[in-house]
Amino acid sequence: MEEFLRLEKIHKSFVGVHALKGVDFTLRKGEIHCLVGENGCGKSTLIKIISGVLQPDSGRIVVEGQPVASLGSAATMARGIQVIYQDLSLFPNLTVAENIAIAEVKERGGGVVDWDEVRRIARAAMARIRVDLDLDAEVGELPIGVQQLVAICRALTSDLKLLILDEPTASLPKHDIENLLSVVRDLQAHGIAVLFVSHKLNEIFAVAERITVFRDGERVATLPPNELDDDRLVALMTGRTLARKVFAFADASARKVLEVRGLSKRNHFADVSLELRAGEIVGLTGLIGSGRTELALALFGISPAESGEIRVEGKPVQIRSVQDAVAAGIAYVPENRLVQGLVMKHSVEANVTATVLDRLLGRLGLVDPARKQALAREWIKALGIKVSNPAVPVQTLSGGNQQKVVIAKWLAASPRILILDGPTVGVDVMAKAAIHDYVRGLAARGMAVLLITDEEAEAVANTNRILIMRAGRIRDEIVAAAAEAEQVQQLVEAPS
Amino acid sequence: MRAEGQRLAGATVAAMLRQLLRHNETWLAILIVVLCAGITIANPAFLTYENVAGFLKSSSMTGIMAVGVLIVLILSGSPDVSFTAIAQVVEYAVAVATLQWGGNIYLALAAAAAMGVLMGLVNGAIVHWFRVPTIIVTIATFNIYFGMLYVITHGKLINLVHPMFRDFGNTLLFSRVSSIGASYGLSLMTLVWLAAVLLGWFILRKTFLGRSVFAIGGNEVAAERLGIAMLRTRLFAFGFVGLLSGVAAVVHLSIVQAVVPNIIVGKELEVIAAVVLGGASVFGGKGTALGAALGVLLFAILNNGLTLLNVSSYWYNVTIGVVITVAITNSAYQALRRRRARVHVKVEA
Numbered sequence: 132m133e134e135f136l137r138l139e140k141i142h143k144s145f146v147g148v149h150a151l152k153g154v155d156f157t158l159r160k161g162e163i164h165c166l167v168g169e170n171g172c173g174k175s176t177l178i179k180i181i182s183g184v185l186q187p188d189s190g191r192i193v194v195e196g197q198p199v200a201s202l203g204s205a206a207t208m209a210r211g212i213q214v215i216y217q218d219l220s221l222f223p224n225l226t227v228a229e230n231i232a233i234a235e236v237k238e239r240g241g242g243v244v245d246w247d248e249v250r251r252i253a254r255a256a257m258a259r260i261r262v263d264l265d266l267d268a269e270v271g272e273l274p275i276g277v278q279q280l281v282a283i284c285r286a287l288t289s290d291l292k293l294l295i296l297d298e299p300t301a302s303l304p305k306h307d308i309e310n311l312l313s314v315v316r317d318l319q320a321h322g323i324a325v326l327f328v329s330h331k332l333n334e335i336f337a338v339a340e341r342i343t344v345f346r347d348g349e350r351v352a353t354l355p356p357n358e359l360d361d362d363r364l365v366a367l368m369t370g371r372t373l374a375r376k377v378f379a380f381a382d383a384s385a386r387k388v389l390e391v392r393g394l395s396k397r398n399h400f401a402d403v404s405l406e407l408r409a410g411e412i413v414g415l416t417g418l419i420g421s422g423r424t425e426l427a428l429a430l431f432g433i434s435p436a437e438s439g440e441i442r443v444e445g446k447p448v449q450i451r452s453v454q455d456a457v458a459a460g461i462a463y464v465p466e467n468r469l470v471q472g473l474v475m476k477h478s479v480e481a482n483v484t485a486t487v488l489d490r491l492l493g494r495l496g497l498v499d500p501a502r503k504q505a506l507a508r509e510w511i512k513a514l515g516i517k518v519s520n521p522a523v524p525v526q527t528l529s530g531g532n533q534q535k536v537v538i539a540k541w542l543a544a545s546p547r548i549l550i551l552d553g554p555t556v557g558v559d560v561m562a563k564a565a566i567h568d569y570v571r572g573l574a575a576r577g578m579a580v581l582l583i584t585d586e587e588a589e590a591v592a593n594t595n596r597i598l599i600m601r602a603g604r605i606r607d608e609i610v611a612a613a614a615e616a617e618q619v620q621q622l623v624e625a626p627s
Numbered sequence: 628m629r630a631e632g633q634r635l636a637g638a639t640v641a642a643m644l645r646q647l648l649r650h651n652e653t654w655l656a657i658l659i660v661v662l663c664a665g666i667t668i669a670n671p672a673f674l675t676y677e678n679v680a681g682f683l684k685s686s687s688m689t690g691i692m693a694v695g696v697l698i699v700l701i702l703s704g705s706p707d708v709s710f711t712a713i714a715q716v717v718e719y720a721v722a723v724a725t726l727q728w729g730g731n732i733y734l735a736l737a738a739a740a741a742m743g744v745l746m747g748l749v750n751g752a753i754v755h756w757f758r759v760p761t762i763i764v765t766i767a768t769f770n771i772y773f774g775m776l777y778v779i780t781h782g783k784l785i786n787l788v789h790p791m792f793r794d795f796g797n798t799l800l801f802s803r804v805s806s807i808g809a810s811y812g813l814s815l816m817t818l819v820w821l822a823a824v825l826l827g828w829f830i831l832r833k834t835f836l837g838r839s840v841f842a843i844g845g846n847e848v849a850a851e852r853l854g855i856a857m858l859r860t861r862l863f864a865f866g867f868v869g870l871l872s873g874v875a876a877v878v879h880l881s882i883v884q885a886v887v888p889n890i891i892v893g894k895e896l897e898v899i900a901a902v903v904l905g906g907a908s909v910f911g912g913k914g915t916a917l918g919a920a921l922g923v924l925l926f927a928i929l930n931n932g933l934t935l936l937n938v939s940s941y942w943y944n945v946t947i948g949v950v951i952t953v954a955i956t957n958s959a960y961q962a963l964r965r966r967r968a969r970v971h972v973k974v975e976a
């Protein structure tokens with residue numbers, strides 16, 4: 132097949148980080164090409180160089196046989212290359228139609244806006260991937276999966292030859308992921324190449340024609356999926372092999388740390404009862420809209436339940452606010468961490484230690500900087516956060532490493548009951564294993580963990596029981612050790 | 628058949644009504660009608676041609692300014708507060724210059740607009756190049772412009788202005804003569820306000836420049852990535868509020884026919900309140916020219932009504948404060964609600 136894009140010996144450094152070390156990379160016309168690698172290995176940097184957001188320090192870029200000195204953003208778009216970043220770059224205050232058509236309207240020179248034309252452009256783009264969205268809906272009001280489709284439609288308004296998606300599925304619910312993958316295949320059918328970055332190995336195998344693996348700023352391999360499997364891929368990415376461990380709950384008669392009876396909230400969930408014993412990790416899964424996140428939010432007091440009973444260590448507690456939940460020893464790592472969890476301009480150290488400053492007091496009741504730094508270093512090591520030093524601002528970290536910082540921040544608080552909502556979304560396989568190990572360690576020391584996840588396999592391997600929610604109720608409970616991921620998936624998707 | 632048709636027609640009307648009620652402007656219009664009815668019941672003098680034309684004239688200055696303030700608020704999610712200082716400086720300069728050199732009203736308007744644009748561009752340039760929030764920049768330039776005015780003029784009043792302003796300000800359409808022999812009618816000043824609103828509506832709704840203002844207000848990073856002309860759009864917005872402030876200054880001068888060098892400053896909050904009452908989001912990215920006009924109108928009615936009902940004018944200030952507080956909390960609440968409402972669980976029985 133003909134090549135569309137070739138990169139030769141691309142180098143790129145940031146202060147203190149050599150992010151790309153002489154990368155050679157080719158992309159063929161109309162292929163689906165996946166880019167994988169650990170957090171911080173340079174995937175997003177490569178994409179930014181292709182898209183012209185960053186300039187390489189040295190190296191050559193060849194597009195359709197023509198060397199290009201450097202690709203500015205506008206020049207990139209003119210060559211038919213479009214990038215959809217994880218933040219989607221949409222305008223939440225504008226309608227679907229306008230969000231889709233705005234780039235095209237701008238290309239045509241702006242001036243006076245013909246709203247009928249705007250709708251025509253939007254409709255034509257939607258037709259190409261066979262989706263049908265409400266043109267007048269405000270984009271900010273739409274669920275993230277639909278927003279993603281809007282972003283793709285916008286890219287389609289130009290003469291698109293290469294669409295680059297940087298971790299498009301990280302924040303998508305399962306159903307939307309399948310939808311997106313079929314859209315990607317559809318694009319390919321139109322002769323459009325797709326460069327796809329993801330940490331989810333199953334979707335990579337499902338969609339890729341070629342897979343390029345990066346490690347530490349270097350391309351280590353480019354292979355078709357049939358020459359790879361999970362273990363080989365992980366070995367290429369990390370240089371190590373991953374030992375698979377399954378969680379085993381030691382003491383089934385341990386004391387009950389959390390008991391919930393008949394918890395209900397109108398339009399959120401109804402009649403939920405569950406128990407968590409000390410040292411237990413319980414999985415909670417279900418589709419988006421099944422009420423699982425809503426239940427977590429209620430347990431953490433963000434949007435309290437209306438009726439029902441909650442006991443912590445046998446004592447009834449009222450959870451009407453986050454303060455109540457924290458006082459009861461409950462911690463919650465939210466689903467949408469990047470928006471809720473971090474102060475981007477502050478250092479890694481400040482973010483990691485934010486929840487535990489009161490435990491780091493030295494003489495005079497002031498925070499002891501040495502202890503603070505030591506704690507931050509401990510967490511950086513424990514989760515393998517890739518950062519040159521704890522004092523750098525979080526915003527310069529790669530996406531996955533930012534995630535790890537948030538998780539470190541909440542785990543550092545060592546609560547009695549820990550609710551984790553999608554804790555490994557967007558982190559690489561190694562870090563995922565490290566987080567799983569860490570959570571098991573916490574359980575072994577007596578913490579009770581509620582693990583909310585979209586990934587059945589994650590639930591099966593890391594919990595002792597799995598609760599399955601459908602339509603606002605807990606409908607099934609299965610023993611993890613006896614379950615297969617497929618079986619869990621069937622229950623999740625079963626008609627309620 | 629017939630009943631079916633009627634039912635269908637009824638359904639469309641209901642759908643249209645629902646659509647209408649989703650707009651902030653509709654609610655504002657209803658509020659205005661209710662307020663007018665209430666005031667009229669208490670004092671029938673309110674709903675007379677003379678009275679209505681009167682307050683439409685006296686609020687034309689703030690009405691013109693509001694259109695510009697709206698555009699900057701949409702763009703930056705933070706209000707311009709220097710526009711009154713700009714208007715104050717322009718008013719003084721134009722009054723002095725016309726006394727000195729004469730000229731005609733068109734020249735005066737053009738000069739005022741040009742001066743206003745220049746001062747607005749300074750704001751826009753600082754916001755763009757130094758990435759300072761609008762409110763900080765404009766507090767600073769407010770003090771510079773207004774301070775300079777006082778340093779140079781020592782705050783001297785101008786009691787006599789060029790007669791062309793009186794002629795311009797007193798131009799009436801559909802004029803009538805009252806029982807005491809004074810003529811009244813729809814003021815040309817009100818039409819200048821109307822023109823500003825139409826211009827604002829056209830720019831915001833119909834031009835790519837206006838849509839760029841919304842885009843930047845909604846997601847600055849995305850707008851930049853898309854290659855939207857950031858500098859041009861920012862200079863436009865700030866230049867535009869400057870231009871309208873210049874025009875508003877001439878309108879004010881023509882109504883008052885004297886210059887008190889601190890009479891326009893202090894009206895910032897009133898104008899900003901009217902704009903947010905008109906549905907502009909304090910976080911940027913949202914607002915309409917019609918809404919801004921209705922907001923100003925509502926305040927004008929309130930002010931006039933309080934006077935007619937012999938209520939202390941301080942209540943007017945209280946109202947402005949309340950509106951701003953409610954608007955800010957409401958915007959924040961709506962944003963929160965939207966985030967929560969994304970997922971709606973259908974709980975089965």
Ligand SMILES: Nc1ncnc2c1ncn2[C@@H]1O[C@H](COP(=O)(O)OP(=O)(O)OP(=O)(O)O)[C@@H](O)[C@H]1O
Pocket residue numbers: 145146148150168169170171172173174175176177517518527528529530531532
């Ligand atoms: N603006 C920046 N300033 C300093 N360092 C940066 C900057 N951008 C990226 N880096 C560093 O460059 C390296 C590569 O980052 P990049 O974002 O490309 O990783 P990634 O492969 O996309 O990782 P992830 O899977 O976590 O998204 C990281 O070590 C990161 O900290």
Ligand SMILES: [Mg+2]
Pocket residue numbers: 174175176297529530531
């Ligand atoms: Mg990345």
